[in-house]
Amino acid sequence: MTTVAAPAAAVEIHRLTRRFGPVTAVDNVDLSVETGEIFGLLGPNGAGKSTTIKVLTTLLPATAGHARVAGFDVATQPAEVRRSIGYVPQLLSAEGSLTGWENLLIAARLHRVPGRDRPERIARALSFMNLTDAGDRLVSTYSGGMIRRLELARVLLHEPAVLFLDEPTIGLDPIAREAVWRHVADLRDRLGTTIVMTTHYMDEADALCDRVAIMHRGRIVTVGEPDELRARIGPAATLEDVFRHSTGADMESGGLLREVARTRRTARRMG
Secondary structure, three states: OOOOOOOOEEEEEEEEEEEEOOEEEEEEEEEEEEOOOEEEEEOOOOOOHHHHHHHHOOOOOOOEEEEEEOOEEOOOOHHHHHHHEEEEOOOOOOOOOOEHHHHHHHHHHHOOOOHHHHHHHHHHHHHHOOOHHHOOOEHHHOOHHHHHHHHHHHHHOOOOOEEEEEOOOOOOOHHHHHHHHHHHHHHHHHHOOEEEEEOOOHHHHHHHOOEEEEEEOOEEEEEEOHHHHHHHHOOOOOHHHHHHHHHOOHHHHOOOHHHHHHHHHHHHHHO
């Protein structure tokens, strides 16, 4: 089997556009995420973050432009992209009528993890997310935080080159959020996984991300390391100040009603 060197950039986006009828959700975006980087995509509801993630994960086609993930074109090589990525959406997706172990076993089969490796990988993923003792319980008995950790465990089974996290800690309590932060950072440090995440928590972006991009009305308005972006605003600036400076009043006003409603539903389900 020939080994293919990893591309210098794990995600490359050129003039990416996605329209829904008359609404342009992603507007002519250019962006590059380096291999091994934790990259944050920030912005108010309706800014185009989740739509961008859905295009990169092949869930939505682009209206115009090009994107490559893990070296593969999302439009012409979707199967290769899917084999190379993990994706944790905002909405909960674990099957409540199955146990945690059974959820991971199905995922291992879907990702074609060799049968001889499945028990060890499942056990390791459950341990990594502190779910070993709950592995034999029905997921319907899990708390929202436990379900999110199970979803993170699920996407680790095939050790993806690029992991997409869409609001990974929404609805979690502070202790659970910090636990997820540790796991995400360890995943990058231990396996070299590139992580692209959206979040509304500025402290989360500050703690985890090597670089962030702020989207506003479908466009990237600023990109850089958190320290660099803060320095542009002033010596005492926070990342929230950068957000407000880049997006104006949108932090308070929110975005599209559908996006706000979906975020609130997810938070309620996470408990």
